[in-house]
Amino acid sequence: MEYLLEADQLGKRYGGRWALRDCTVRLPAGRVAALVGPNGAGKSTLLHLAVGLLRPDAGGVRVFGAAPYENTTVLAEIGFVAQDTPVYRDFTADELVRMGGKVNRRWDATVAKARLAQLGIPPRTPVGKLSGGQRAQVALALALAKRPRLLLLDEPVASLDPLARREFLQSLMGSVAESGTTVLLSSHILADLERTCDFLVVLQAGRVQLSGAVDDIVAEHRQLVGPRHRGEPIDGVGAVVRARHTDRQSTLLVRTDGPLRDPSWTAHELTLEDLILAYLADRDAQANHEAWGVPA
Amino acid sequence: MIWLTWRQHRRQALFTVLGLAVLAAFIVPTGLSMRHAFTRLGLAGCVATGGPGCGANIDKFSSTYGSLVLVSVLLLVVPLMIGLFWGAPVVAREVEQGTHRMIWTQGISRRHWALVKCGLLGGAVAAFAIVYGLGMSWWYGPLGQVDVRQSRFTEVFFDMQGVTPVGYTLFAVALGVFAGTLLPKVLPAMALTLAGFVGARVAVALLARPHYMTPVADDQIIQSGSGTQGDLAGGWVLSKEIRQADGTFVTSGTIRCPAAGDGVPCSPDAALGLRPGAYNHQVFQPGDRFWTFQLIETGVFVALAALLIWFAIRRIRRIA
Numbered sequence: 001m002e003y004l005l006e007a008d009q010l011g012k013r014y015g016g017r018w019a020l021r022d023c024t025v026r027l028p029a030g031r032v033a034a035l036v037g038p039n040g041a042g043k044s045t046l047l048h049l050a051v052g053l054l055r056p057d058a059g060g061v062r063v064f065g066a067a068p069y070e071n072t073t074v075l076a077e078i079g080f081v082a083q084d085t086p087v088y089r090d091f092t093a094d095e096l097v098r099m100g101g102k103v104n105r106r107w108d109a110t111v112a113k114a115r116l117a118q119l120g121i122p123p124r125t126p127v128g129k130l131s132g133g134q135r136a137q138v139a140l141a142l143a144l145a146k147r148p149r150l151l152l153l154d155e156p157v158a159s160l161d162p163l164a165r166r167e168f169l170q171s172l173m174g175s176v177a178e179s180g181t182t183v184l185l186s187s188h189i190l191a192d193l194e195r196t197c198d199f200l201v202v203l204q205a206g207r208v209q210l211s212g213a214v215d216d217i218v219a220e221h222r223q224l225v226g227p228r229h230r231g232e233p234i235d236g237v238g239a240v241v242r243a244r245h246t247d248r249q250s251t252l253l254v255r256t257d258g259p260l261r262d263p264s265w266t267a268h269e270l271t272l273e274d275l276i277l278a279y280l281a282d283r284d285a286q287a288n289h290e291a292w293g294v295p296a
Numbered sequence: 297m298i299w300l301t302w303r304q305h306r307r308q309a310l311f312t313v314l315g316l317a318v319l320a321a322f323i324v325p326t327g328l329s330m331r332h333a334f335t336r337l338g339l340a341g342c343v344a345t346g347g348p349g350c351g352a353n354i355d356k357f358s359s360t361y362g363s364l365v366l367v368s369v370l371l372l373v374v375p376l377m378i379g380l381f382w383g384a385p386v387v388a389r390e391v392e393q394g395t396h397r398m399i400w401t402q403g404i405s406r407r408h409w410a411l412v413k414c415g416l417l418g419g420a421v422a423a424f425a426i427v428y429g430l431g432m433s434w435w436y437g438p439l440g441q442v443d444v445r446q447s448r449f450t451e452v453f454f455d456m457q458g459v460t461p462v463g464y465t466l467f468a469v470a471l472g473v474f475a476g477t478l479l480p481k482v483l484p485a486m487a488l489t490l491a492g493f494v495g496a497r498v499a500v501a502l503l504a505r506p507h508y509m510t511p512v513a514d515d516q517i518i519q520s521g522s523g524t525q526g527d528l529a530g531g532w533v534l535s536k537e538i539r540q541a542d543g544t545f546v547t548s549g550t551i552r553c554p555a556a557g558d559g560v561p562c563s564p565d566a567a568l569g570l571r572p573g574a575y576n577h578q579v580f581q582p583g584d585r586f587w588t589f590q591l592i593e594t595g596v597f598v599a600l601a602a603l604l605i606w607f608a609i610r611r612i613r614r615i616a
Binding site (some may be wrong): 048051052053054056065070072075076079081082084086087088089091095098099102103104106107112128139142146 | 297298300303304351393394395397398399400403404405406407409544565613614616
């Protein structure tokens with residue numbers, strides 16, 4: 001399988017704090033991947049490392065098999081939309097397309113213009129005067145005009161209202177389906193991802209908690225309800241992600257590694273959102289209690 | 297990149313050109329009328345050889361145009377302004393608005409981006425500064441010849457004409473760019489530029505400039521009567537002392553009955569108790585070193601600017 005992005009034990013430190021640590025992820029070609037995690041989990045750091053804005057402090061990251069830091073060959077084939085979709089606000093959309101042609105060797109202005117025309121973006125209005133959704137579309141059009149093999153989007157829909165969010169994701173999906181571009185998009189809005197993404201990376205406090213194809217992940221995880229569980233192994237369960245107990249009953253979210261045969265447990269399927277939240281919620285509480293110096 | 301630089305900075309360029317036009321509207325008429333008066337009063341001859349009525353004519357000229365000198369002192373801030381409005385936003389505004397993540401992830405390297413930007417902006421402001429500096433030299437010419445105290449070589453007047461504004465402007469812009477790589481917001485970057493610029497200028501002017509070349513000492517016997525224009529004319533006096541004939545120090549910061557008189561009789565101050573043979577001891581940089589000093593001063597600031605740009609590009613590669 002071809003991997004467009006490979007991170008190996010990747011780490012980035014700001015001062016004494018590791019924003020990203022021991023991050024090992026491989027993103028296969030042709031996927032639309034979601035990078036999920038709460039604020040401060042290291043999503044932006046991972047994307048900035050991938051696009052070569054940052055240099056790793058530990059481990060390595062390879063895009064198209066090469067280190068992306070200060071590598072214009074790699075950069076030429078990555079489309080990147082940073083957080084809050086920054087563009088020069090005093091430029092018009094038309095000028096931004098023109099600018100793209102000046103700073104890129106490969107640049108498909110027709111693609112960008114056709115896209116913007118179709119979305120009804122006015123060409124001669126400064127983009128600062130457009131709505132947030134339109135500005136995000138302009139930023140996306142600029143990224144797509146590079147005809148990238150890999151598209152990295154950092155919270156592209158975070159600041160958009162639900163309607164603009166859906167439109168943005170729809171138009172994104174439409175164009176990557178045509179071109180076969182691989183996408184890695186970070187978000188903390190889970191509901192949108194289930195519809196759009198087929199690969200998942202869950203990041204929490206600078207570490208990868210979970211990564212893999214969405215179908216596999218959903219297929220592997222089960223919620224088990226059964227008698228009070230005291231840590232003894234259950235046949236077919238690889239790891240317990242989260243456990244909740246009452247006096248007589250335990251509810252476990254588990255990652256299976258084989259068929260579940262134990263009749264004392266009832267297995268339920270999980271939605272992707274429940275699953276992600278289970279991975280995130282637990283560690284959040286723990287970290288917060290540590291930060292405040294109170295027992296969990 | 298060239299188009300992008302122009303598109304991003306055309307407003308600054310417009311305002312700078314407008315500023316130069318306003319400056320020209322002040323400098324050209326006053327400069328011309330100053331030159332006319334200078335010729336009409338025959339001051340060229342007065343300055344060279346002296347003569348009857350020269351004192352009165354020089355006073356007349358000074359009283360009309362002397363106050364302009366104070367106005368021109370305000371123009372010392374021109375390079376600083378260019379540094380604040382051209383230099384500081386180059387990186388700081390990109391980072392403040394997050395657009396550095398957009399422009400630095402296109403198909404060109406950050407080094408390329410920084411070199412083209414700094415090169416083009418540096419070239420543009422250098423052109424502005426050359427026009428400004430030479431214009432000021434032309435304007436200041438008559439004033440500098442008339443009044444020895446306002447020799448073009450002295451602090452402030454040296455700094456606003458000739459080629460030094462080019463050095464100062466390039467330095468201010470480079471400092472602004474560098475400040476923008478340290479502080480990710482425009483306003484703090486401008487504040488840092490301001491502080492750094494004033495600090496560096498004062499430090500160089502006070503500590504380094506007097507030592508660019510070994511100063512010359514000049515001793516003149518104090519005597520009643522009149523002297524002629526000495527070779528201190530147009531020079532930059534670093535220190536003045538009065539000494540007795542045997543070299544004992546009497547007082548400093550003043551001279552008595554200088555050779556550079558203008559025909560007006562003078563008598564040494566009796567209160568100082570000067571004995572015959574007492575002399576003025578002055579240490580100065582001769583006036584003919586003016587352009588050498590201009591070039592050295594400009595070179596110092598251009599070198600500082602290059603150093604700052606080098607640091608800025610190193611910093612830019614670490615901003616994400």
